[in-house]
Amino acid sequence: MPELTLNKIRFVAMIVALFAKKHKYSEPVTFQYISRYGGNKLLVNHYGYIHTQDYDQVVNDLDEYCHRQGGVL
Numbered sequence: 736m737p738e739l740t741l742n743k744i745r746f747v748a749m750i751v752a753l754f755a756k757k758h759k760y761s762e763p764v765t766f767q768y769i770s771r772y773g774g775n776k777l778l779v780n781h782y783g784y785i786h787t788q789d790y791d792q793v794v795n796d797l798d799e800y801c802h803r804q805g806g807v808l
Contacts, residue, residue: 772804
């Protein structure tokens with residue numbers, strides 16, 4: 736598997752873990768929520784920029800993005 740793909744997977748996993756911790760949900764439930772509202776595609780498609788940002792800010796931005804897509808936590 737290419738290194739970039741592994742880096743994206745690790746990044747998404749880390750953001751899911753941080754998002755889950757912030758909202759006090761399990762990681763599987765959090766991943767389902769993020770995926771339902773397109774957050775996983777956002778993280779992967781814009782990895783080149785997003786992974787350079789502060790992780791707390793990425794979690795907050797992802798939270799806002801999912802909310803704009805109809806998500807409610």
